[in-house]
Amino acid sequence: MPNKVAFYTLGCKLNFAETSSIGNQFLKEGYEIVDFRNKADVYVINTCTVTENAEKECRQVVRRALRLNSGAKIVVTGCYAQLRPEEIAAIDGVDLVLGSNEKFEIINHLNQLEEGNPSCIHVTPSDKLSQFHPAYSTGADSRTRAFLKIQDGCDYKCSFCTIPLARGKSRSVDIQTAVDNFKALLDKGYKEIVLTGVNVGDYGKNINARLIDLLEKFVNLNGEFRIRISSIEPNLLSDEILELAASTKKIANHFHIPLQSGSDKILKLMHRRYKTAGYENLIYKAVEKIPDLGIGVDVIVGSPGESGEDFLATYDFIKSLPVSYLHVFTYSERPDTEAIKMENQVPVNERRRRNNMLRILSEKKRAAFYEKMKGKKAEVLFEAAEKDGFIYGFTSNYIRVKYPFNSALVNNFKTVNITEVTNNGCLVELDNSKIFSEVSNG
Ligand code: SF4
Incomplete structure (x- = not known):
């Protein structure tokens, strides 16, 4: 059975992008990624500092993880961990506190974690954060x-x-x-x-x-x-x-x-x-x-x-x-x-x-x-989800639109005419004009 890891991300899109890449590192090491509501061997919490109640929120998430598996390793990383590592290390059950640089070396740190150690803090000082992690x-x-x-x-x-x-x-x-x-x-x-x-x-x-x-x-x-x-x-x-x-x-x-x-x-x-x-x-x-x-x-x-x-x-x-x-x-x-x-x-x-x-x-x-925008043409990228018989998407200028569900539209660009404004998006009609007609060199 592969080891299981679960992720919880707070904050901005950048944090989500980083969690996704950290997840890939775990996959390469043979871990299976499971939902945070499931039992896992390792729980990784990628925190944010913008949130007013960062500490409270972090504490709750740690507790939730330990309820699912009291023996799991708990890793807290991200902006809050970078700024207030001691505060996090004091939370019961946290094994590792990793700063903004160390968040990309979680597996190394996990491997070095010795049983029974108090929570370990690894944080590069903020003025030395110079590496870029794609x-x-x-x-x-x-x-x-x-x-x-x-x-x-x-x-x-x-x-x-x-x-x-x-x-x-x-x-x-x-x-x-x-x-x-x-x-x-x-x-x-x-x-x-x-x-x-x-x-x-x-x-x-x-x-x-x-x-x-x-x-x-x-x-x-x-x-x-x-x-x-x-x-x-x-x-x-x-x-x-x-x-x-x-x-x-x-x-x-x-x-x-x-x-x-x-x-x-x-x-x-x-x-x-x-x-x-x-x-x-x-x-x-x-x-x-x-x-x-x-x-x-x-x-x-x-x-x-x-x-x-x-x-x-x-x-x-x-x-x-x-x-x-x-x-x-x-x-x-x-x-x-x-x-x-x-x-x-x-x-x-x-x-x-x-x-x-x-x-x-x-x-x-x-x-x-x-x-x-009503009565005008717009370019929509339709997404996958069907809800209430509709498929939804966003126009180039960021208007949420909907059209009666049609699986052929999933993940496709379409030119549309915006016909009606409703509470949960604008209704549209399809138009046949092509969107991408320019010649690319790449
Ligand atoms: S200091 Fe903060 S608010 Fe100002 S530009 Fe940088 S990230 Fe944005």
């Missing part, structure tokens, strides 16, 4: 979309963020490895590849390359596929990237561009690298170059110093912009950040109220965007 994930429930890690770490110093401490300096995969991994995903049948990282737009800084160089390599590969960039800082979304996206169907007409605040005073306190005027110019330039572009916006409410006026400035600013939805985060104090020491912290109930207001605004933006 990773890609393949969503468990989908053969349509995969996540490819191209970058890690961040050199920015946003006052609210602990990621640079947890993941170290900005670094990237080299172009050839990225292209090889990309091709491997296409060979497996994936049609949409989401490029992930901590600061994706910063790709290539340490290897004398740029994100545009990598994107050009990808779009020149043969095949019917589409690339989505998970998120890109406004100061890094260049004209060249916009022009490339406008010129090819292989880059989704969708960008997720963090704003964080619509008040210049708050942006300055956050140490963000742009002002509202620059952000506004970028958004208008992008929608002019790419008609019907979908734009998602990250925003943080209730950060220190955010007065009622600053919040309203954010609200009005976003309301005025042609963006399609928001991801709203409520500021929460993180140890080791500059923001936690700042004056004028916003009361928690006020943070919640602001969050609610922006969530409602997000729904209005989304509805308006969907309505605007």
